[in-house]
Amino acid sequence: MDIVAIVGRPNVGKSTLFNRLIGEKQSIVDNVSGVTRDRQYGQSNWNGKEFAVVDTGGFVRNSEDVFEAAIRDQVQIAIDEATVILFMVDVSTGLTDLDEQVAHLLRRAKKPVVLAVNKVDNHTRQLEANEFWSLGFEETFFLSSVTGSGTGELLDAVVEHV
Numbered sequence: 001m002d003i004v005a006i007v008g009r010p011n012v013g014k015s016t017l018f019n020r021l022i023g024e025k026q027s028i029v030d031n032v033s034g035v036t037r038d039r040q041y042g043q044s045n046w047n048g049k050e051f052a053v054v055d056t057g058g059f060v061r062n063s064e065d066v067f068e069a070a071i072r073d074q075v076q077i078a079i080d081e082a083t084v085i086l087f088m089v090d091v092s093t094g095l096t097d098l099d100e101q102v103a104h105l106l107r108r109a110k111k112p113v114v115l116a117v118n119k120v121d122n123h124t125r126q127l128e129a130n131e132f133w134s135l136g137f138e139e140t141f142f143l144s145s146v147t148g149s150g151t152g153e154l155l156d157a158v159v160e161h162v
């Protein structure tokens with residue numbers, strides 16, 4: 001089955017979107033040690049297409065270096081296993097160094113990447129969200145995982161790749 005992997009730094013809203021996508025169907029929880037420990041798998045469908053969704057996260061923040069390495073590991077696994085990568089960023093914090101680092105890794109990957117600018121809850125944030133176009137991803141979408149606004153357009157684009 002095609003895999004949609006959600007990557008991005010902590011607290012951008014990955015799990016919120018994941019839970020919205022899988023609804024009650026959450027079934028598979030991966031429990032392997034190492035970086036895979038923090039990966040959750042679920043199933044979803046959109047526009048009549050079935051796909052698996054992977055939520056990455058739960059990074060241990062021992063030090064800045066370990067933290068960045070953990071994120072790089074998660075991104076590398078996503079690049080290896082996913083059909084399409086959903087890269088999530090957060091308009092409430094704005095663009096960060098870590099976002100830039102993840103973007104750099106993803107740009108070099110030969111996998112489709114859809115950028116999801118999350119927490120775009122209101123009009124002011126819609127204007128602020130425009131800064132993320134600078135990351136250079138042609139497929140950039142603005143959404144609010146909490147209200148669900150914008151998630152339909154995002155998913156339309158994501159399932160084009162599955």
Ligand code: GDP
Nearest residue numbers: 010011012013014015016057118119144145146
């Ligand atoms: P993760 O670490 O990337 O998995 O992020 P979470 O899904 O755990 O969300 C982190 C925090 O952001 C939680 O308090 C969420 O309720 C909040 N959050 C997620 N999506 C949105 C959103 O669209 N708008 C707002 N305002 N908060 C959000």
Ligand code: MG
Nearest residue numbers: 014015057058
């Ligand atoms: Mg999470």
